[in-house]
Structure formats: C-alpha cells, structure tokens
Amino acid sequence: MIPDSLTQVQYDTIYNVFSLVIASQLFTSIFLVISLPRVMPRYRQALTVAAIVCGIAAYHYFRIFNSFTEAFVTEAVGGRGDYVQIAGASFNEGYRYVDWLLTVPLLLLELVAVLALARKVQSSLLKRLIPAAALMIALGYPGEMASDNLTRGIFGLLSSIPFAYILYVLFVELTRSLDRQPATVRKTISLLRLLLLATWGVYPIAYLLPGLGIDGSDAWVGLQIGYSVADILAKCLYGLIIFRIGRMKSFSDDQAFADVELSLEEATSLKQPIVQNRHK
C-alpha cells in the first residue's frame, strides 16, 4: 500500500527511477524500429513486437509517473529545502496490470517469433503460451487490489498455475526446437529464457511482500524500484537480446547479408568454414 508520507530523498529517487524507465522503454522502442532493416525480413516480426512492447511500457510509465507525482503534495517541514511528501491521493497500481496484460503475452510472442520455427510448431506454442500468460496476469489483479491477505494469497496461488505451465512449455517443449537453431545462437536463446525466468520471478516476490508483513515507506520505495528494474530488464534488455539473435541468425542464414552488414574482417572470417567445407 502507498505510504502516508515520503522523505524528499525517497520521493526524488522514485521520480528519477520512473523517468529512467520511461527513457529506457521509449528509446529502446525507437532503436528497434530504426534497426528493423538490419535483420532479415523473417526476423522482423519479432523485432516489431519487441518495439511495440517497449512502446506500450513507455506509455504506461508516463501514466505511472504522473499518477505518482499527483498522489503526493509537497509540504515544508523545517528549514529551506526540507520537504516531505504527503499522500494526498491514491497511486494507481492498476496501470502495471494493464501494461502486463498487454506486454507479457507479447514477450512470449517475440521469443517464439525470433526462433522462426515451422508455422505449425509456432502456432501450437503460441496457442498455449499466450492464453496462459493473459490468465496469469488477470488472476493476479484481484489479489493485488484486495486489502486482506487471504484473498491476496488465493489469487496469488491461482495465478501461479498458468505461470508454472508457461515455464513447462518454455523449458521442456521449447528445448526440442532449440536443436534446430544455429549453434551460434543456441546459447543466446537459453540466456534469453533465463532472463525471462529471473525477471518474471521478481513480480511474485514483490506481490508477496505485504503478506509477509514487509510494509512501510522504505519497503514501498524498494518495491517500486524493484518493479522498475525488472521492467527494464524484462522488456528493454530482452528486446535487445531478441535483436541480437535476429542479427546472428540473419548472418548465419545468408552470407550476402553478412558481407554487407559486418566489418570486412569479420565477414571474411564467417566465410572461411563454408569455403573449407566445400573443399573437403
């Protein structure tokens, strides 16, 4: 819950962290749009979705930022420059859920799209991952809004069922498809999956904090910073890794593309193994 008051340092910290998230999401989104021609067309769906995800997040953080600044009223407490921020209105935590409802299914779509699997496999994965992701967020919302810990706990538990199912699909079913990916990107795809697990893990932990009696203004500030950092990693860093995978797969798919895009030295070194193989 929103604390009654924040010190000026706490207020400024959240203010700057929210602004950091806006800048990160907005410019990662712009970067990805500009960089579309730098992957082969078959990977542009993944990049476009990554750009849209960061754009949606930037929009919601503008809302969260404004909701935050409007929720607090500055009050002088001592000498000049000594302020405290009094909660005058409520802070809308709901924006986060609207954001996640849209972006979390799209994050899974990005991952599946960049793999460029056969259409049948791709559509079978998406038909299960996307509804599970939407269900996971929708079930978390009533718990977040509830004032008692029992309701919070029940919906938290319900929400973990689709989360567990998503992890099952990603770490068991998807693993079979990984063998067909170029060797150079297999490690990066595994890294991406781990990033998804690590950053998504932050949200249930943050969700449980009030139930564990961890409350007060410091905990609340920590929670907002935690969500913000998780959102930067789960969307911006994730999108940039998707871009990297798209680039590496483009190079491995098409030597002519690599020749134009890479440094002369690097393009030649990529060529070596192919030439050698031919002569064997």
Added chain:
Amino acid sequence: MIPDSLTQVQYDTIYNVFSLVIASQLFTSIFLVISLPRVMPRYRQALTVAAIVCGIAAYHYFRIFNSFTEAFVTEAVGGRGDYVQIAGASFNEGYRYVDWLLTVPLLLLELVAVLALARKVQSSLLKRLIPAAALMIALGYPGEMASDNLTRGIFGLLSSIPFAYILYVLFVELTRSLDRQPATVRKTISLLRLLLLATWGVYPIAYLLPGLGIDGSDAWVGLQIGYSVADILAKCLYGLIIFRIGRMKSFSDDQAFADVELSLEEATSLKQPIVQNRHK
C-alpha cells in the same frame, strides 16, 4: 545547490541555454536517423546509437527545462519589467545522472561500433568499457546528492577510478586497433577521442566547484551553462563526427558507393590510387 533567487537576466539565460540544448539534441538525432542510408550498413549501428543518445538527451533536457521553470516563481521587485525569480521548489539535478547513466555507456558503444572491428575485439572492448562507464556514473550520484563535502569527495574519488580505466582502454588498448583503420580516418578518430576526453573533463570540474567554495547564483548559472555546452559537444558534435567517420570509411570500403554518393570530381580522385596500383 540551487540559489535562493535569480535575476531576470540569469533566469532568461538558463532558459535559453536549456532550449538550445533541446533543439540541438533533438535535431541532431533526427538528422542522424535520416542520414542512416548514407553510410554503408556496417556503420549504421554506430549512427543509430548516436541518434538514440541525442534523443535520450533531448528527453532529459525537456525534463530539466520543466523542472527549472517549475522551481522558480516570478516576483516583481521594482518598476515594470523588473523581476526576480524566487526558488519555490527544488530543481531536480538527478535527471542529469539518469541521462548520463544511459548515454555515457552508449557514447563508448558508438565509438567502438564505428571502428567496425572484428567481433571478438569489439566485444572484448565493450565488455570492459560499458560496465566501467555505468560504474563511473553510479558512483558519482551519491556524491552529487550529498550535502557535505566529505561524502562528495569520497564518491568523486571512487568515481575517478573507472574513469581512469576508461581512459587507459581508449588511449592504450584502442591505439593498437587504429592501425587497421583507413589512413584517411585515423586522424578523425583521434580527434573524436580527444573530444571525448575534453568534454568529459568538464563534468568532474563542475562536480568539484561546490567543494571549492565556489557557490552563489553566478556560479550556479555558470555551472548550468557549462553542463549544457559540454552536453552539446559530447553528444551532438560527437555524433556528427561519428557520421563523418562512417561516411569516410564507407567511401574507402566501396568504390561503387563513393561513386554514387560523392561529386564526380571527388569520386574520380578517390579512384586514382587504385588505378595506379593496378598499373604498377
């Protein structure tokens, strides 16, 4: 620290300088995006990052500008048109740090990307430069926020360690890679590195001013102008030099590209040495 009041001239000066920075960053960013097709694909990563850096800076200067105008309240002091600006709220210096946290590592990425080194060399340079840059900014922040000079001094000192390391990598390690660059751009790359050193040098000087007892409204105005000019040189001018290097390297990599992009006279003169070599 923000002064208690500014004369109308001081206020207007900062107002106009901040607006100058917004215009410079925004339109350098747009120029670089539009100019992407005018370098070969392998230099577009550098140009894209340069455009993103200027875009991020423009965003933050909008915030800084708004924070500045909201921090002061106009008060008439004498006859008509005689005003003074009274500090009514705090001015958020934190935006600068959020900006630097994002842009400073990216400025180093631009420099390394435009060299178009072999991927192994490039990734080894970036793996050391980018964390060092982020650490340098993160260590400066607690000092800037501190009210006492001791804390300011300690964090200033800690922050200089990664700064010294970055300089070592740029001026010792990078020098080896410069030999492989075309002769025509070697001088421009050295110039870029010197620009980076000169402009980055402004920030620690500004950081030390309060510790040296240089305070008051004139010093504060000077500081804001100093930061602004340094930001224009370190991001806009720097990005434009990156563009120039990308162009020159594109011409030297590919005669057909030069033929299309350059004036007839210039393209022919580029061709001479190649023709001579063939006939030797």
